[in-house]
Amino acid sequence: MRFSTLLAPLSLVAVALGAAVPSSDVEALIKFPDSNPFGTVHNGVSTNLLHVRVHNHGSEPVTVTRIRGQFREAHGRERALRNTTVMPLGLPVGPGQKSPLLPYKFFSENKQGDVGLRVWIDFIDSTRRQHTVLGYDSTVTVVEPKGSWFDLELLFLYVLLGSAFSGLAYLLYTSYLAPVVAPAPAKSSGGGARRPQAVTAKSSTIVDNTDGTRTKVDDEWVPEHHLRTRKARAAGATSGTSGDESEGAKGRRKARK
Numbered sequence: 001m002r003f004s005t006l007l008a009p010l011s012l013v014a015v016a017l018g019a020a021v022p023s024s025d026v027e028a029l030i031k032f033p034d035s036n037p038f039g040t041v042h043n044g045v046s047t048n049l050l051h052v053r054v055h056n057h058g059s060e061p062v063t064v065t066r067i068r069g070q071f072r073e074a075h076g077r078e079r080a081l082r083n084t085t086v087m088p089l090g091l092p093v094g095p096g097q098k099s100p101l102l103p104y105k106f107f108s109e110n111k112q113g114d115v116g117l118r119v120w121i122d123f124i125d126s127t128r129r130q131h132t133v134l135g136y137d138s139t140v141t142v143v144e145p146k147g148s149w150f151d152l153e154l155l156f157l158y159v160l161l162g163s164a165f166s167g168l169a170y171l172l173y174t175s176y177l178a179p180v181v182a183p184a185p186a187k188s189s190g191g192g193a194r195r196p197q198a199v200t201a202k203s204s205t206i207v208d209n210t211d212g213t214r215t216k217v218d219d220e221w222v223p224e225h226h227l228r229t230r231k232a233r234a235a236g237a238t239s240g241t242s243g244d245e246s247e248g249a250k251g252r253r254k255a256r257k
Contacts, residue, residue: 028054043112068119
């Protein structure tokens with residue numbers, strides 16, 4: 001009897017603390033916007049949107065501290081796959097009142113297909129006790145975002161590929177298809193085409209037939225026996241020319257007599 005009398009005050013205190021704001025007195029209404037009635041979630045973006053509204057049915061004020069979500073398996077054991085965006089808040093909601101509509105944007109990086117999505121609301125009561133309310137538990141469809149022609153990464157890739165293809169095409173054209181054009185002959189100052197200058201190599205000098213300019217040939221690199229042969233030929237040609245000239249002179253003298 002004495003033991004029950006001692007426990008009675010403790011039980012009353014525990015009930016009073018636990019019943020300050022029961023979680024059932026706070027309701028979280030979460031749904032996709034009307035523009036997304038089938039709950040489609042796009043991968044790789046953080047603009048997936050849920051509308052959240054908190055309704056306090058209790059007699060004590062509460063403060064919504066955060067909104068958080070988690071992806072889970074859609075079937076089977078429904079094990080957790082990964083957590084998603086945590087949205088911190090500090091929003092007070094009075095007794096018998098509703099919060100304004102809260103936009104909860106979250107990120108997704110999952111395999112395409114159906115996955116489970118759960119979203120919770122965390123709040124504290126007037127005694128600073130922490131509570132959690134499940135506001136959304138359903139299956140959503142994960143898809144890849146639609147491509148856009150104005151994506152900067154894609155535009156850069158298009159420019160890079162186009163430049164590489166143009167350079168390859170130009171290289172092939174200049175190597176195999178471009179016609180070979182002969183260089184035009186240089187014109188003289190008089191307007192006519194300039195004829196190529198002919199040079200004649202004679203002995204150890206080069207004589208330009210157009211103006212008679214003589215240029216000495218550097219023959220230091222020629223082997224010595226070749227030089228001796230060339231000098232012998234030049235000497236024979238010189239003696240032959242002198243003999244012809246003397247015979248011509250004798251013939252003219254006879255004719256005069």
